[in-house]
Each structure stands twice: as structure tokens, then as C-alpha cells.
Amino acid sequence: MVVELISVGTxxxxxxxxxxxxxxxxxKCAELGLSVYYQSCVGDNAKRLEDTIRLALSRSDVVILGGxxxxxxxxxxxxxxxxxxxTELKEDxxxxxxxxxxxxxxxxxxxxNWKQAQVPAGAKVLDNDNGTAPGLIMEKGxxxxxxxxxxxxxxxxxxxxxxxxxxxxxxxxAIVSAMIKSCGIGESKVAAMLNDIIxxxxxxxxxxxxxxxxxxxxxxxxxxxxxxxxxxxxPVVEKIKSRLKDAVFTTEEDVTLEEEVxxxxxxxxxxxxxxxxxxxxxxGGRLVNVPGVSDVYKAGFITYSNKAKRKYLDVSKNTxxxxxxxxxxxxxxMAKGGVxxxxxxxxxxxxxxxxxxxxxxxxxxxxxxIACYIGDKVQVKEYHFKGNRNKIREQTVVRALDTVxxxxxDKYHETARK
Amino acid sequence: MVVELISVGTxxxxxxxxxxxxxxxxxKCAELGLSVYYQSCVGDNAKRLEDTIRLALSRSDVVILGGxxxxxxxxxxxxxxxxxxxTELKEDxxxxxxxxxxxxxxxxxxxxNWKQAQVPAGAKVLDNDNGTAPGLIMEKGxxxxxxxxxxxxxxxxxxxxxxxxxxxxxxxxAIVSAMIKSCGIGESKVAAMLNDIIxxxxxxxxxxxxxxxxxxxxxxxxxxxxxxxxxxxxPVVEKIKSRLKDAVFTTEEDVTLEEEVxxxxxxxxxxxxxxxxxxxxxxGGRLVNVPGVSDVYKAGFITYSNKAKRKYLDVSKNTxxxxxxxxxxxxxxMAKGGVxxxxxxxxxxxxxxxxxxxxxxxxxxxxxxIACYIGDKVQVKEYHFKGNRNKIREQTVVRALDTVxxxxxDKYHETARK
Numbered sequence: 081m082v083v084e085l086i087s088v089g090t091x092x093x094x095x096x097x098x099x100x101x102x103x104x105x106x107x108k109c110a111e112l113g114l115s116v117y118y119q120s121c122v123g124d125n126a127k128r129l130e131d132t133i134r135l136a137l138s139r140s141d142v143v144i145l146g147g148x149x150x151x152x153x154x155x156x157x158x159x160x161x162x163x164x165x166x167t168e169l170k171e172d173x174x175x176x177x178x179x180x181x182x183x184x185x186x187x188x189x190x191x192x193n194w195k196q197a198q199v200p201a202g203a204k205v206l207d208n209d210n211g212t213a214p215g216l217i218m219e220k221g222x223x224x225x226x227x228x229x230x231x232x233x234x235x236x237x238x239x240x241x242x243x244x245x246x247x248x249x250x251x252x253x254a255i256v257s258a259m260i261k262s263c264g265i266g267e268s269k270v271a272a273m274l275n276d277i278i279x280x281x282x283x284x285x286x287x288x289x290x291x292x293x294x295x296x297x298x299x300x301x302x303x304x305x306x307x308x309x310x311x312x313x314x315p316v317v318e319k320i321k322s323r324l325k326d327a328v329f330t331t332e333e334d335v336t337l338e339e340e341v342x343x344x345x346x347x348x349x350x351x352x353x354x355x356x357x358x359x360x361x362x363x364g365g366r367l368v369n370v371p372g373v374s375d376v377y378k379a380g381f382i383t384y385s386n387k388a389k390r391k392y393l394d395v396s397k398n399t400x401x402x403x404x405x406x407x408x409x410x411x412x413x414m415a416k417g418g419v420x421x422x423x424x425x426x427x428x429x430x431x432x433x434x435x436x437x438x439x440x441x442x443x444x445x446x447x448x449x450i451a452c453y454i455g456d457k458v459q460v461k462e463y464h465f466k467g468n469r470n471k472i473r474e475q476t477v478v479r480a481l482d483t484v485x486x487x488x489x490d491k492y493h494e495t496a497r498k
Numbered sequence: 499m500v501v502e503l504i505s506v507g508t509x510x511x512x513x514x515x516x517x518x519x520x521x522x523x524x525x526k527c528a529e530l531g532l533s534v535y536y537q538s539c540v541g542d543n544a545k546r547l548e549d550t551i552r553l554a555l556s557r558s559d560v561v562i563l564g565g566x567x568x569x570x571x572x573x574x575x576x577x578x579x580x581x582x583x584x585t586e587l588k589e590d591x592x593x594x595x596x597x598x599x600x601x602x603x604x605x606x607x608x609x610x611n612w613k614q615a616q617v618p619a620g621a622k623v624l625d626n627d628n629g630t631a632p633g634l635i636m637e638k639g640x641x642x643x644x645x646x647x648x649x650x651x652x653x654x655x656x657x658x659x660x661x662x663x664x665x666x667x668x669x670x671x672a673i674v675s676a677m678i679k680s681c682g683i684g685e686s687k688v689a690a691m692l693n694d695i696i697x698x699x700x701x702x703x704x705x706x707x708x709x710x711x712x713x714x715x716x717x718x719x720x721x722x723x724x725x726x727x728x729x730x731x732x733p734v735v736e737k738i739k740s741r742l743k744d745a746v747f748t749t750e751e752d753v754t755l756e757e758e759v760x761x762x763x764x765x766x767x768x769x770x771x772x773x774x775x776x777x778x779x780x781x782g783g784r785l786v787n788v789p790g791v792s793d794v795y796k797a798g799f800i801t802y803s804n805k806a807k808r809k810y811l812d813v814s815k816n817t818x819x820x821x822x823x824x825x826x827x828x829x830x831x832m833a834k835g836g837v838x839x840x841x842x843x844x845x846x847x848x849x850x851x852x853x854x855x856x857x858x859x860x861x862x863x864x865x866x867x868i869a870c871y872i873g874d875k876v877q878v879k880e881y882h883f884k885g886n887r888n889k890i891r892e893q894t895v896v897r898a899l900d901t902v903x904x905x906x907x908d909k910y911h912e913t914a915r916k
Contacts, residue, residue, distance in 0.1 A: 092520075092521075092524070092537065093524055093534045093535065093536075093537065094524060094525070094528045094534075094705065095520075095521045095522065095523070095524030095525025095526070095527070095528055096525070096705075096707050096708075097521070098516060098517070098518055098520075098521040099516070099517055099520065099521070100516055102510075102513075102516075102517065102539070103510075103513045103515070103516040103517070104513065105513070106510070106511055106512060106513030107512070107513025107514070108513070109513070110512045110513055116511045116512075117511065117540070117541060117543070117546055118511075118538065118539065118540055118546070118550070119510065119511065119538065119539035120536065120537065120538040120539070121520070121536065121537035121538070122535070122536055123535060125535070128535055128536070132536070135553075287512065287514075289514050290514075354779075354800065356779070356782075358786070359783065359786070360779075360782045360783045360785060360786025360787075360791075360798070361772075361774070361778075361779025361780060361781065361782025361783040361786070361798055361800060362779060362780065362782075362783035362786075363779065364774075364778045364779025364780075364782075364800040364802075365777065365778045365779040365780035365783055365891075367778060368776070368777070368778025368779065368780075368800075368802055368891075369778075369887070369888070371853075371854060371855055371856075371887065372855070373778075373802060374802045374803040374804075375803075377800075377802055377803065378803065378805070378806060379799065379800060379801055379802075379803070379806035379809070379810060380778070380779055380798075380799070380800025380802075381797070381798070381799065381800070382772065382779060382782040382786075382795075382797060382798025382799070382800070383797055384782075384786055384791060384792045384795050384797075384798075385792040385793075385795065385796065385797070386792075387796070388796060388797035388840075391797070391840075392797060422806075422809075435789070436789060437789055437790070438789075469787070469789065470787070473783075473786075
């Protein structure tokens with residue numbers, strides 16, 4: 081089944097917003113084993129939108145449109161789709177009720193919102209729990225149009241709850257996918273390590289997705305039943321896990337690296353402190369992504385200046401003078417100082433040169449030291465990250481989180497072995 | 499002149515990456531006064547790419563393609579464009595030299611990189627300072643194809659340095675645009691405040707761009723000469739500035755809110771400390787975006803737990819018990835504590851409920867207090883932000899930065915008046 085995506089909205093054509101919907105929908109289609117050959121963006125213009133829909137229907141089985149379902153005169157996606165399929169718009173009683181219920185809280189229903197209760201005759205109506213515009217599935221012969229509201233906080237839940245089950249129902253086969261998230265090995269190295277597995281597989285397929293500092297691997301199989309598809313996926317997942325070993329931090333779809341770190345801290349009843357120089361608080365910011373982190377996150381110190389490193393983390397004047405702020409020695413003392421200040425079990429400390437200025441021959445931009453103090457020991461590693469100031473700092477944050485994770489694992493594996 | 503954008507790459511069709519190039523190019527075209535009616539994405543497939551280029555040429559004057567200029571067999575944008583324009587590929591001696599020079603540092607030139615020295619006969623070659631693939635401008639009759647490399651760190655500088663001058667040269671009129679960046683007023687309110695100005699203007703045009711917590715306004719005029727265009731822009735910029743008053747934090751294109759805050763700190767020789775609860779370091783992280791911030795940024799405290807608030811910021815046990823961690827009183831004590839700990843001139847403190855859990859009837863998710871201590875006075879404000887945990891925290895960071903900015907302005911305006 082071939083799917084095509086059309087994003088509707090002048091704000092995209094003007095570059096006011098980045099098209100995250102297209103990425104989300106494309107990724108989900110790939111997970112469902114559906115082919116996407118074309119994506120397009122068009123404004124709220126009847127003629128151009130109609131041409132775009134007709135072209136898409138001529139070359140794809142299912143066309144998913146996002147945007148242009150709002151209550152204003154400008155919003156014409158539904159009207160245009162109905163014209164292409166030669167159907168009339170009729171009021172949908174259920175949607176009228178839903179709009180009434182939605183507005184009850186806010187107590188005024190703008191007149192033009194009733195436009196949203198109009199749906200093409202015969203269309204399947206998808207409820208919108210986060211707004212007034214309903215989604216629509218329209219079928220004609222072999223072709224299908226799926227209309228979704230543009231705001232991502234409406235489009236994503238609707239796609240998840242209503243469109244995925246519909247598309248799965250259209251596929252004769254069951255599709256099962258699993259996720260493996262890894263950290264600490266670069267994308268090309270992961271690809272090289274898995275190359276033979278990737279090459280020899282056609283079902284399941286294996287796709288790698290690189291994020292900053294992280295590589296996710298998705299394994300997707302199709303089979304007549306879900307049970308059979310799962311059976312195809314499982315051994316491949318195990319094979320990949322055994323190759324990547326402790327670089328794998330989770331096989332759960334929704335678990336982030338910081339959540340895994342917090343889970344381990346909770347599991348082993350450990351507390352953490354952070355001491356940041358070049359990242360300036362971004363590491364703490366990532367940890368605080370996790371609700372309820374306050375039980376394990378004792379405190380964080382943002383010590384960008386040398387004075388602050390001395391005052392709050394007790395880094396010695398001599399160390400800063402002799403080795404500089406960006407050095408193994410300073411990183412180690414920061415981590416130690418963080419533990420002594422807070423009485424946490426672990427302190428993770430980062431210091432580095434994020435640029436653009438400040439580089440020397442010995443200390444280039446991208447040089448970062450990450451130190452971790454745990455159980456009276458402190459380890460420190462040197463990194464050379466590439467990219468601009470932001471990219472270097474993002475990579476540092478991910479590596480620092482991963483360092484905490486690996487240090488905890490190391491400590492408790494060893495303990496268990498003794 | 500009508501421009502159309504085509505993004506080439508399987509990674510877009512699979513949703514591996516989000517198409518930031520399309521947003522960048524669309525925004526730049528809008529700034530240049532060029533109309534974009536269609537954007538599309540297509541994979542590295544000769545037939546589909548050719549169809550897409552032909553369609554784009556049939557309805558637009560200039561077609562900008564991004565991606566598919568790499569050295570591998572998969573990369574076929576140049577070959578396909580040459581086929582559409584019926585031209586041959588020939589080696590470009592200058593590009594061959596440039597590739598040699600590029601690789602000299604790294605000492606090995608993969609054989610397939612020479613493919614990148616092949617260019618369509620008659621094409622204008624655009625040097626790539628950040629990679630090996632040259633950009634290309636191909637003209638035939640009234641139609642133009644512009645081919646750019648896909649990586650944003652190659653595409654953006656090339657567009658800026660070579661394509662913008664080319665497109666400006668093609669336009670008969672000079673185009674001048676100015677930027678006004680504002681903070682602290684919502685997008686719809688800004689639009690309402692400027693509505694009459696926006697409505698009465700056709701040249702210059704006025705466009706608003708909303709980011710989290712910030713609204714940018716772009717004023718763009720075209721005229722036979724640059725001088726005349728500037729003359730059209732200037733009074734409109736002044737009018738907008740006088741409406742938005744101190745919500746405007748800069749009229750410089752590249753200046754960010756954190757840069758403006760650091761500029762003010764430097765100007766008045768002030769130092770800053772941060773005390774963060776719900777933002778967990780993100781505020782410090784934004785400040786450290788600015789290279790050289792260490793001169794003015796004394797230190798930051800990430801005190802997510804009550805214990806940390808007491809220990810590092812001296813918030814009283816009684817205050818936390820009586821008013822709770824998310825309260826005016828706690829925010830004020832955090833700001834005071836930050837100043838006394840660091841001896842900074844200013845401390846900005848934030849505490850709030852970013853959710854999803856922890857809400858009560860009195861204290862809903864999104865409730866945030868921002869306190870600023872400056873010159874022996876502490877002010878505190880209550881905010882109710884909407885959105886998920888991340889969105890609430892991002893808005894908090896922007897408002898906290900803006901609070902520092904406004905507090906400095908207030909203090910020194912008053913001093914000046916006395």
C-alpha cells in the first residue's frame with residue numbers, strides 16, 4: 081500500500097513553522113510497513129490544493145492530509161476533498177454534540193465553529209479529544225483520503241488512536257515492531273556492527289535512527305498474525321542486543337535516557353548531584369524532564385566561571401592554574417566537590433570547550449571532560465565532539481547521562497559478582 | 499517570481515529527520531519577497547525525481563532542490579536535473595581543485611568523490627566551504643534550477659552567500675527587510691496591537707513569527723533602489739516599536755534574548771546568579787549559549803528538591819511548610835538566597851508546577867513564580883503557562899530572561915530620571 085502526505089497551510093510555505101507533522105506521519109508509516117514516495121506542502125488555495133490532491137490520488141492508494149480543517153473561511157481542506165470525491169457536506173449530529181460539549185467549559189461557541197460539524201456524506205468521522213475539528217476518512221473505489229487537523233497536539237493523538245488501527249485493518253498482514261535504543265556508539269559504527277544482520281533480513285526490516293548522541297534501531301516484521309510477526313521480531317532483537325551489549329539502554333518505546341538513569345537511581349536507592357561548566361545547566365534540565373526526579377536529584381551547580389568552581393565545588397586554585405578549567409584534573413575535583421557539597425552518592429561533572437572562541441593547539445573546540453564520582457572512586461574520560469557550540473553541548477549532556485548509567489551498572493554488576 | 503522547493507532524500511520520506519531546510523528556504527524566500535506555492539519531498543529515485551522536477555518547472559520560475567548531491571551512486575539530483583535540461587555533465591577544473599584542497603587535510607580522497615567535480619555544461623558553480631559537493635545554478639529559457647547540498651551546515655551558508663545575491667540580482671527591485679523581536683506579549687495580542695498597521699500596508703509587508711515566549715516581526719519593502727526600500731521600512735519599524743514599547747528587546751537580526759540580557763549585564767557592569775527549581779538548569783543553559791558569559795554569570799543553583807532550596811538558597815523551613823515550594827514567598831527567598839550565596843548583583847529565581855502530576859485546585863499545572871532580586875529589592879510575579887511539561891518550562895525560561903532584562907532597564911531608567 082502506497083501512502084502520500086500533503087501538508088496544508090500558508091504558515092509552512094512562508095517558513096513560519098517547521099513541518100514536524102510530516103516527519104511524524106512518515107515515521108509512523110514506515111513503522112507500519114507502508115511506502116511513502118512523495119510528501120508535499122500547499123497553501124489554503126482551492127485550485128492548487130485540488131490539483132495536489134488529484135495528483136496524489138493518481139499515484140498513491142492513501143493520501144493523508146494535515147491542516148486546513150479550522151473554523152475560518154481560509155480552511156478549505158474538507159471542502160476541496162469533498163469536491164474531488166464529488167460528495168456533499170452534511171451536518172454530523174455527533175460532531176455537533178461534541179463541539180457543544182467542548183465549548184461548554186469555555187461558555188461561548190463562535191458561530192463559525194458549526195462549520196466543523198459539516199462532514200462529507202459517507203465519511204468516517206474521527207473524534208478530536210484536543211480540539212473541535214473532527215478527522216475524516218473518505219473512501220472512493222480503491223482510493224482513500226484521510227483528513228487530520230494541523231496542530232500536532234491534535235494530529236498526533238488522533239493518528240495514534242484512530243488512524244493506525246484503520247491502516248492496520250486495511251493491511252492484510254499484522255505488523256509488529258520493536259525498538260532498541262543505544263547510546264555511546266556512533267551511527268556509522270552501529271550500522272557496521274549490524275550490517276550483516278541488516279543485509280540478510282527482509283522480514284523483519286531493520287532501520288537505524290540517529291539522534292544527538294543516541295542511535296535507535298527499529299525492527300519491523302509483518303506476518304499473517306500478530307503472534308507470528310512477534311516471533312519473527314524477537315530473535316532479531318536479541319541478536320542486536322547481544323551485539324551492542326551495554327550500549328543498549330532500553331527496549332521500551334517511550335523510555336528516554338534520562339528516565340532510564342532515574343530508574344536506576346531509584347532501583348539502587350542512589351542520589352545524584354550535577355556539576356556543570358560548558359553545559360551550563362542543560363544536564364540538570366534533562367534530568368528534570370523526569371517527573372518526580374526530586375527524590376534522587378539532590379542538587380546541581382552551574383559553575384561556568386573559575387571562581388564558582390572554586391567556591392561551590394572546592395576545585396583548588398592550583399589545579400585551575402596548572403591544568404586549566406578544561407582538564408581531567410578539574411573535572412575530577414568538580415565531581416568530588418559536588419559529592420562533598422551535597423552528600424549525594426554520585427556526582428557527574430562536565431567541563432569543556434564548546435567554542436567558538438577559546439581554543440588552543442592543545443585544547444581544541446569540542447574537547448570535553450566528563451567525570452563521575454561514585455562509591456569513593458572518580459573516573460574521568462576525554463571526548464572530542466564535533467559541531468557548533470550547541471551540538472557540542474548536547475552531545476556532552478547525552479554522554480554525561482550515559483556515564484551515570486554505565487557507572488551504576490558497573491558498580492552493581494561487580495558487587496553482584498563478588 | 500514564483501519559487502518552488504524540492505527536498506530530495508529517502509531519510510525525509512522515512513521520517514528519520516525533520517525537514518528544517520524547507521523551513522529555512524521558505525523563510526528566506528518570503529524575506530526576499532518571492533512567492534512559494536508548493537514544496538515537495540521525493541526520494542533518490544530517477545523517475546519520481548524527474549517527474550517532480552518537470553512538474554515544478556511547469557508551474558514555477560525557479561526551482562530550488564536540496565539534497566542528493568553526495569558522492570554515492572544513490573545521489574542523482576545533478577544527473578536528473580541535467581537530463582531534464584538536456585545538458586551533458588563535464589568536469590569542472592575549479593571544483594576538482596577545491597575537492598583536492600578539501601581532502602588535503604584529511605589525506606585520502608575516496609574515488610567516488612570525483613563524481614562531485616562533474617557539473618552540467620553551462621551551469622554556474624557555487625563553492626561549498628563546508629563540504630565537497632558544489633552547488634549549481636542552471637538556467638534554460640525562462641526557467642532556473644538551483645541545486646544545493648542537503649546537510650543544513652552546507653546548504654545554509656551556500657544559500658546565504660551565493661544564492662541570495664543571485665536571486666536579488668534576478669529581481670528588478672531591491673528588497674530590504676528589518677526585524678523587530680519582542681518578548682512578554684502573546685502573538686494574538688501583538689497582532690491585535692499592530693492590526694491597523696498590518697492592514698494598511700502593502701509595501702512594506704509585515705509578518706509576525708511566534709516562537710516560545712517571543713514574537714518576531716519582519717518588515718519587508720521592495721523599491722527600485724535599496725535606499726528607497728530602506729526609506730519605506732524605517733517609519734514602519736519606528737511605528738511598531740512605539741506601539742510595543744519595552745516589549746521590543748532588539749531590532750538586530752541575529753541577537754537572541756539571552757545575548758541582549760548579557761549585553762545589558764556587561765553594559766551596567768552587573769553580575770547575575772540563577773536559582774532554578776522547575777526549569778532544572780535550562781535557564782542557566784540558555785545563558786551559557788552566549789560565549790564569554792562567565793564574566794557576568796556568577797553561578798547557578800539547581801534546587802529541585804525542598805532540601806536543596808533550604809541548604810543552598812537558605813529558604814526557610816517555615817516558608818516551605820506554610821506556603822509550599824511553588825509560592826511567591828519561596829521564589830522571593832530563593833532569589834535573596836542566590837544573591838547572598840554568590841554576592842551577585844542580581845539573582846533570578848523560578849519555581850513552578852510543570853506537571854503532569856502534583857496539581858491541586860489552588861495550584862494548577864502551569865503555575866510559575868519568577869522572582870528577581872536587584873539592588874536590595876525583590877519583585878515576584880505569578881504566571882499561568884499552558885502546554886505540556888516541556889512547553890511550560892520553555893516559557894518559564896524565556897520569561898525569566900525577560901524579567902532580568904526589564905528589571906535592569908527599570909533600575910537604570912529610574913536612576914537616569916532622578
